[in-house]
Amino acid sequence: xxxxxxxxxxxxxxxxxxxxxxxxxxxxxxxxxxxxxxxxxxxxxxxxxxxxxxxxxxxxxxxxxxxxxxxxxxxxxxxxxxxxxxxxxxxxxxxxxxxxxxxxxxxxxxxxxxxxxxxxxxxxxxxxxxxxxxxxxxxxxxxxxxxxxxxxxxxxxxxxxxxxxxxxxxxxxxxxxxxxxxxxxxxxxxxxxxxxxxxxxxxxxxxxxxxxxxxxxxxxxxxxxxxxxxxxxxxxxxxxxxxxxxxxxxxxxxxxxxxxxxxxxxxxxxxxxxxxxxxxxxxxxxxxxxxxxxxxxxxxxxxxxxxxxxxxxxxxxxxxxxxxxxxxxxxxxxxxxxxxxxxxxxxxxxxxxxxxxxxxxxxxxxxxxxxx
Numbered sequence: 350x351x352x353x354x355x356x357x358x359x360x361x362x363x364x365x366x367x368x369x370x371x372x373x374x375x376x377x378x379x380x381x382x383x384x385x386x387x388x389x390x391x392x393x394x395x396x397x398x399x400x401x402x403x404x405x406x407x408x409x410x411x412x413x414x415x416x417x418x419x420x421x422x423x424x425x426x427x428x429x430x431x432x433x434x435x436x437x438x439x440x441x442x443x444x445x446x447x448x449x450x451x452x453x454x455x456x457x458x459x460x461x462x463x464x465x466x467x468x469x470x471x472x473x474x475x476x477x478x479x480x481x482x483x484x485x486x487x488x489x490x491x492x493x494x495x496x497x498x499x500x501x502x503x504x505x506x507x508x509x510x511x512x513x514x515x516x517x518x519x520x521x522x523x524x525x526x527x528x529x530x531x532x533x534x535x536x537x538x539x540x541x542x543x544x545x546x547x548x549x550x551x552x553x554x555x556x557x558x559x560x561x562x563x564x565x566x567x568x569x570x571x572x573x574x575x576x577x578x579x580x581x582x583x584x585x586x587x588x589x590x591x592x593x594x595x596x597x598x599x600x601x602x603x604x605x606x607x608x609x610x611x612x613x614x615x616x617x618x619x620x621x622x623x624x625x626x627x628x629x630x631x632x633x634x635x636x637x638x639x640x641x642x643x644x645x646x647x648x649x650x651x652x653x654x655x656x657x658x659x660x661x662x663x664x665x666x667x668x669x670x671x672x673x674x675x676x677x678x679x680x681x682x683x684x685x686x687x688x689x690x691x692x693x694x695x696x697x698x699x700x701x702x703x704x705x706x707x708x709x710x711x712x713x714x715x716x717x718x719x720x721x
Contacts, residue, residue, distance in 0.1 A: 364501045364569040365714075367511070367561035369658040370430025372423050373554040373645040374407035378430055382659065383668045390644045390670075393538065393550055398526040404534045406525060407552035407646030416455045420519055420555075421476035427555045428477050428513070441481040443512045445500050446470040447492035448485075449650030454521035473515060490613075490701030491574065492516070493556070493653030494709060498572045500560050510563070516556040516654025524649065525551060533617070539647070541614035541640035542621050542684065544677045549615045552646020556654035564714070567661060570694070571600030571710040578704050584613070584620040588706040589627035593696060596708035600694070604632050607710075608692045609685070611660055613700040614640040615647045620700065625680040636696075637685035639663075644670055653699045653707065660695070664688060664713075 374391055375382035385391050393405035412419045433439055451469040456462060463469070470485035486496040493516035500512035528534050528551060535548035560569065573595035577585035597604065612624055628635060641656045648655045663669055672684040697709040 362505050362507050362562045363564070364504045365561055365563065365565040366558055366567040366569065366661070367563060367565050368431035368433060368559040369661065370427040370557040371554065371655060371658045371662070372409060372427050373648070373655055373659070374409060374552055375645060377410055377423070377426065379658070379662050383662055383666050386644060386663070386670060387668050393646065396522070396525060398522045398529060400526070402526070402529055404525055404529055405537060405550050407550060407644070408520065409553045416458045416520070417472070420472070423555045424473055424476045424515065424517070427557045428515070431557050431559045433513070433559060437480070439511065440479050442509055443481050443500065443503060444474055444479045444483045445496035445512060445514045446473050446483065446485050446517065447496035447515065447650050447654065448487060448517045449489055449492055450518060450521050450524045451487065453523050454519050457521055457523065473517065479513070487650060488701060488705050489703050490647070490649050490652055491699045491705035491707040492650035492701070493655070494572070494699045494707035495574055497558065497560065497569070497653065497709065498574060498707070501569050501572065504560055504562050511559065511561045514558045514560060514654060516554065516648070516651030518553055518648045518651035519555070520553055535616060539616035539643050540674045541616050541642060541672070542625060542676050542680050542682050543616065544675045546616045546618055546621060546677070549617060549647045550642070552642070552648040554645060554648040554651045554655035556651055556658045558654055558658060566714055568712045568714050569709060570602070570712040571596045571598070572708060573599065574705065574707045576704045577706060581704050582702055584623040584700045585704065585706065586623050586627040586630065588704070589624060589698065589700070590631050592706045592708045593631055593698065596696065596710045600710040600712070602694060602710065607632070607636050607694050607696045609689050609695045610636055610638045611656060611695065611697045612638055612640070613698055614638070615642050622680060624700070625682050629681070635682060637689045638682060639670060639685055640672065641670060643672070657697060657709070660697075664692065
């Protein structure tokens with residue numbers, strides 16, 4: 350196992366979240382998503398792949414137009430939620446586009462090869478008239494977290510004052526068929542840490558985060574990426590412990606300083622158990638945890654952005670995702686039934702194919718609705 354912290358050890362310029370936006374299965378913007386969350390969520394959509402196999406998917410609400418038209422419109426709408434200034438200087442900042450499936454959906458629809466990964470990044474940049482450098486990050490399910498880490502590197506170094514991170518996982522059948530072929534999908538619903546968990550439910554999402562050196566409520570206090578090359582298709586307990594410790598160390602925190610954990614918790618029979626073991630190794634007493642995948646699905650390359658944006662919105666709005674399934678008693682974990690009474694530091698974990706394990710530490714620096 351090789352450990353490669355993705356953010357430099359010398360922290361200089363602080364990095365904050367200055368704005369965010371989201372379109373997911375719950376709704377095409379954050380107010381819609383929070384309203385649906387308060388109602389208990391939205392049922393997954395059954396989608397059939399070649400061969401006649403049908404699986405539930407937390408799909409984006411229907412929209413008009415072909416694949417590319419829908420993508421452009423959704424990206425524009427999500428970025429507009431961030432409150433970015435519409436000026437030349439802003440749009441010359443770096444753009445990080447994180448995705449696992451990229452433009453596979455377009456290739457399926459058009460019946461042709463679209464080009465390399467940067468073609469997709471350029472398509473997204475063109476949709477929002479972005480003129481700055483475009484970086485495409487595709488590291489499976491850790492894509493969006495790694496994009497955040499890379500953007501934070503630039504801001505911390507003083508190279509730029511601002512960067513835009515987009516996590517995009519758009520409709521396609523190839524990804525669904527692939528996960529189904531590996532027998533990783535649930536036939537009904539995702540049950541993170543559940544007694545009857547039986548697999549993942551995939552999801553679609555577009556999420557945007559503006560990272561900035563200008564002070565704001567949420568600060569990216571630390572982060573890291575660890576690759577466990579000997580476990581390319583599953584979670585590695587040692588890597589989870591290592592990446593979490595590295596992220597906390599960069600933030601100058603100890604395990605007891607963490608008030609909330611957002612684990613991977615996708616509903617996998619094996620990986621959920623490994624993650625629970627790792628977290629109990631790391632923490633003498635587990636902090637409250639929250640799972641978001643039952644509401645929006647596992648959005649793969651976009652998950653790090655989509656779940657982070659939704660989590661922050663939930664905290665700020667006082668809307669909380671409550672687990673309605675029985676947990677596996679052998680794992681000895683608990684999902685919080687409400688926003689923790691004290692909430693300052695959040696550990697946010699992601700795990701992906703290829704042995705990728707990534708973590709962020711967020712700090713609530715104060716603002717309206719701050720919980721202490």
